[in-house]
Amino acid sequence: MTNPKPRLLLIDDDAGQLTRLSDEIRAKLGDDVTIDLWRPEFNAAIRDELKKQLEPRPTLVVTDHDLTENGASGLFGGTIISWCRAHAIPVGDYSRKLSEDLEEPDMFEFRFDSEASKAAEQIAHLFLGFRELEDLLAHRQDPEVESWSQSLAIALGREEMSSSFSLYSMRAGASHSSAIERLEQEYGTAEARRLLEIYVIGHLLHNGILRYAGPIMSDRVLCSYLAIADSNADAAAQIFQEARYDGPFGGQGRFFWQDSVDDVLTGLAEAAELDGDPADDEFRRAVMERHLSPGTHGCNRCGGIRGGFRCPYTDRTTCDRPDCSVASSSWIPQGAYLTRVEKDYYERWAPLLGL
């Protein structure tokens, strides 16, 4: 018997939006994927209908925020999300009505753009990332692991990164106890473990490790790390090609391993006969000045020549000057050591939001 095609479930109360989204995703993923559409209608037994829609188990569920227009009064994306989370099914939403508010990031939820073509791009990458992760975990060399972080590190061929990854969520397992129970009842212990592992690792990798820079950084964070302008991203990406991260969800942009970046940088410094510390942002910029003509990044505190970190909220380069950034924020995962909140932003919002 051949394996069934992986399944993607799209939920929206607007038939036109469903078709547009589905067509865009189909164009990106081809015919190896089953894309099912669900337009909820008035139905007293919405729970049974939802249960039916989630069989067979999809790789990813995508829902609109407001699902009430077709008669399913009171049905919102939140219900779908809760249900999927309770069954450890990756789920994300978008909204065509609400603007994106400033809110605490949720590690176990995906957010997509409200514009169909952008959302389709994001959904396709996410879907492929989960498929790639599933495949990697199934073929990893040492299946006996003690933690999700070790499992991910082994799957990526970087076992030494296990502890660095673990800092992104010290207690990832504890919040899924009810999902474990459900999955075990439904699929048995071994399969429940496999499904939950894909679910937990996928979210922590996509929403934690790749979003909040630490052991892995995006090309924009690479520019911040090197204390150069964002406009130098293409040139920097080329120089640091051998430090590229090419694991799951890596197709959403250009990502780099921080320790490999340091190795490349050390080689560049040796070639230029420069002495210093690759952990020093000013030294990193000095090395880059020997290999390209880097721009400044526009910060008026340092004149755009310092760096090392990036603020995820202002999307700007920050450095360790006390007037530039703060290191600790409850909104930043513990392991994200290349992430610091810009001080002005922190002082404006921290008292209100507990940032």
Added chain:
Amino acid sequence: MSVLRAKTTLRKQMNLAWSELTSSIGRMAADCEVRPNSHAEVFDIDREDDQSMRVVVRPVAFRLKEKAADDRAEMFVTVRGKVNFSIDAGMDPPRACYFNSEVGYFRLAGSGSKKVDHVLGIHYDYDDRRPVHPVFHAQLTSCQSHLEFINARYHPQLELRDDLMTHVARKVRLPTAHMDPLAVFVQLLADHLLNENSGSIESAAFERARTALMFFCSDPAKSRRLEEVRGNNCFRGPRWYPIPQAHGSTQASAT
């Protein structure tokens, strides 16, 4: 290996050790931790001289239980110091040729209290030169000033109630093991987060941290005194003291 490459390698190893330590503490006791989280804020690595590289361990502050069985983490411990590594000894494994460590223990005066007592202060040192100093030794001392490190890392605005180290005999030099700052970290985990009832998860986390923090070794070749220890296969305290003049030239070369 160039000095720059050696520095990059050393930093990578230090960073991994720090990540393993912070992650292990979380596994051993959910309410215990060490700050700062980021290794970038902990280690400064630079060349000391032509023969060695210096790693400065900036002040770090642990929040721990006094005993593993306690239900509250009411003990703060601060550590700072430095370790020097021989460049000429190669870097696989790195060899530590000098270190010092300052460790301050502060106990909350009571649950929810804003006051602490400074209950223990220790200075660990390596001395292969001065005649009456054991090669590895500790001296009790007041680390009262370390309270500012705790306040900077945890923002609790703690105040000192009592410094129990004020009148200790500071001149006493206790022969010890090689207690560089990273060795002290292992001791803190063992003393405060493990006991005979610890389960396999806690024990495994401790072992991972211990292994990660053991990525470098002492450099006995740098110390005539340790050569004698090894040569005699004897670890008694007297071996930590100077080699008698007739046996070697360490005294002369040190002065």
